[in-house]
Amino acid sequence: MASKDYFHTLDTFITELSADSVEWCPAEPFKDVLACGTYKLPEINDSPNLRNRRIGQIYLFRVVKGGKLEMLHQIDTSGILDMKWMHITDIDNNRILLGVVNSNGYLQIYELRYVDSAHNKTEFxxxxxxxxxxxxxxVMALSLDWSVGRGAWTSDSIPHIAVSDSLGRISHFTWHETSNLTKNFTWSAHQFQAWIVAFNYGSKNIFYSGGDDNKFLTFDTRVGSVPVFRSREHIYGVTSIHNNIVKPHTLVTGSYDQILRLWDTRNLNQPISKIDLEGGIWRLKWDPFKHQYLFAACMSEGFRIVNWSSEVLMSVCGHYDEHSGLSYGCDWSSLNKEDLKRLNISTGNTLISTCSYQDCALKLSVINFMTDDKVDDSTS
Incomplete structure (x- = not known):
């Protein structure tokens, strides 16, 4: 196990409610911005009108000099279960979009843009x-993914969004430039909660889902609502799926069974590699630079970074355990070393963020784990 010295916590923000989702904005001019989502489960002593409601918030932060979190916006809403920015490289009207799914069963699209760039004033x-x-x-909407993934977007692209829900279904939407959504279909997928949905970033027609019935499914919109592949490899519920944007045949899955699995999507009969992360895996994120490292939120066992090389999940090269609650949310920033210097952060390769349940905490850290294998900034 690698030393915890690879991580250095720069700032902590205590959220009013339990923090379960964090996402860094991937595109200019907002690469220094991150969003955090929270929720609160109803309690027995809540008033009758609150017992059937899950409340939440969306926080928007900017990282400022010295690596501190400056809050830009706070929105009170229903419970936030997942968020994803639309990853784009050219921004019409200087804006970027954040997709959100919530406990009231809605897919929502938020817009972030400058209203006064000279004074860094934003609207969200x-x-x-x-x-x-x-x-x-x-029904609760549990997770979402954009078909454009973490790759470049052009005006010719038509973004689609897949959403999983607490009734085990997958819904498919199209986002239009006129700022509206259309729902294309809702398909039954799992017997219980569909915890996760994710696109294959090499094919807009293919997406994957994982559920509390232990199933890992593959769908192709050209075929119809019946899965084109079913895997029962996982012992417990499938909670996380992420495709590699630069190697679209490479896919990872995480489960309550604690095993991180690496798959080749051309042959999903069995994973090509496995590694035990010692905790239920709630989120998995490929790094935005080399697309070689995986950031994993391991619930009761903190956060881990796994180094993948030569088609094998090689080893855990970092472990972060500064939270006192269940590890739910994690993400990489796309800020490089030069960006860190401008922020007066003298050490480290990039920034990461983590959030957890019981301690209601969002943490900002600088990470130095790639000192012997330099980040290729040109791919970010």
Whole structure:
């Protein structure tokens, strides 16, 4: 196990409610911005009108000099279960979009843009939303993914969004330049909660889902609602899936069974490699530079970074355990060493963020784990 000295905590923000999701903005001019989502489960002593509600917040922060978190916006809303920025490299009207799914069963799109760039004044607002089920359904939207993934976006691209829900279904939406969503279909996928959905970033027609029924499924929109592949490799519920944007045949899955699995999507009969991370895996994120390192939120066992090389998940090269609650949210920034110098952060390769449940904490850290294998900034 690598030393914890690879991580240095720069700042901590205590959220009012439990923090479960954190996402760094991937695109200029907002690479120094990150979003954090929270939620609160109803309690027995809550008033009757609150017992059926899960409340939450969206925080938006900018990293300022010295590596401190400056809050830009706070929005009170229903419980946030997942968030994803649309990863783009050219920005029409100097804006970027954040997709959010919540406990009331909605897919929402928020817009971040400058209203006064000279004074760094931003606007962050809800511009579209669609319910994933019928109006009378009690359903939570649990996860989402953009078809454009973490790659370049052009004006010719048509972004799609997949959403998983607590009834085990997957819904498919299209985002239009006119700032509206259309729902294309809702398919049954799992017997219980569909914890995760993720696109294959090499093919806009293929997406994957994982659920509490231990199933890892592959769908192709050209074929229809029946999965084109079913895997029962996982012993417990499948909670995280992430495709590698530069090697789209490479996919990872995480599960309550604590095993990180590496797959070749051309043959999903069995994983090509496995590693035990000693804790249930809630989130997995490929690094935005070399696309070689995986950031894993391991629930009761903190956060780990895994080095992947030569088609094998080689080893855990970093372990961060500065939280006192369940490790739920983690993400890499796309800031490089030169960006860190401008922020007066003298050591480290990039910034990361983590958040956890019981301690209601969001932490900003600088990471130095790639000192012997320099980050290639040209790919960010």
């Amino acid at each position: 607002k809800l511009i579209a939303e669609e319910k994933i089920g019928a109006d009378d359904e009690k």
